[in-house]
Amino acid sequence: MIYTITFNPALDYIVSVDDFQLGKTNRTTEETILAGGKGINVSIVLRNLGFDSTMLGFIAGFTGEEIRRRLVETGYHTELIPIKGTSRINIKLKSYDGTEINGLGPEIDSENLQMLLHRLDKLQPEDILVLGGSIPESIPDSIYKDIMVRLSDKNILIVVDATKDLLLNVLENRPFLIKPNNHELGEMFGVTLNKRSEVIPYARKLQERGARNVLVSLAGNGAILISEKGEVFESPAPKGRLVNAVGAGDSMVAGFLAGWLESGDYGKAFRMGVAAGSASAFSELFATREQVDELLNQI
Template structure:
């Protein structure tokens, strides 16, 4: 069983506005609503690649109901805990001004709701996979990822963490199977600026020395680097293609890596699948399909 956790999921309202002007009434030229959240993206791409997973998290209000409905349409099992107050957040993403977003807060998560999630995680057994991805609501303890990994220690669960700063660093003593910072997030941890694949290698090795088994570093147009548990250091440039939508590319890389690892238990194949899935999503309007990933994989392995 594969489970992904998204503590603060969303409906992403993605719009284009021609000639956007501050202080004026602007009208959209295109609109799209998608389920949002890093763990959710991982679940969707896993499904596209032929692997079932259960998306865990919280849903509130009419937006929460819509989130679950849309995930079901994608074929993802959404085992969300219902929150009786607030609403699942809506994130506005303005495509015509690259990187411009307005993200909602989401509902408060109380101790009872948190324990309900922990009870779901307690069902995981040896050989299962748990993916913890993304930020957490301000109402949650900042060591929540650490608590989860501590709780499942010794069960043989394969754990993946895609988070920033302290959320990531605090889990390292629990030896997660995979962590996936990007080069900027990796640099933030150590107070340095990292721009090239060569520069990230020693810092990726530091994360492994701090406890991570495998460190996968995504670098957008620069490609990716894998510091593997068996001592390999794999790196590759980004495949050639037109960037259409960078949202979810890193999450797709996690899904691709997991798919490749579960297929062959071989790091080079998992790394190539990760790069192919991440790039295929970046080259697509939506998260990558299996056909799109396989097309890019030919380029990665050529």
């Protein structure tokens, strides 16, 4: 079974505004509301690619209930723990690619956290666990590492898609896959990385520190993978029109897992990851299997 954890789910309010101006009233020309968060996004794309998963995490207040309602009514399997407070709303401004205003999210106390940890204790050998995204300030940034240590004797494949300390803290615990983007990777080492050739040596450094497979996305410049077998895969991005970059990186993680589960081959997993990430970026919603298969011919 595949499980995804989203500590800080959100309602993603995705809007387009023509000629956006600071300090003035702006009106949307398009808007979409989606249940979001890295783990949730991964689960959505996994199902589109033919793989079911269970969404774990926390929801709070009326926004949390709306997140749960949208997911359940669409047929996803959720085990989201209700807590006090209000789940966040994130604003994604499509008119300015990459411009977002993300909420803080509710406080998660020790009792809430223990409920999730006890649920994780029930995972079985060879399950897959995806840890993704930011965490509320109430949780220590060692939480991903703490989870990996707790599950270390279960032979569970763990994927981590997070930034800076959340990611760096887990490397010695040998995660199956990590997926920073080029900006996050550069921030870890105090450098600017724009080209695939520049990314490779720094991705190797993360592998040397313990990560089994390192997948790095570079948006319009494609992606690279350093596999645990020592293979280096790289690809430019397929051709297409950017429609919505929200969730493209999460889609890449889902595509990689789907490709690996189908074949056990890292080359196939890499191609599926690039295709899924690009298909989501070229779509209003997340990548479908048909879109991914079509893009595979370009990679």
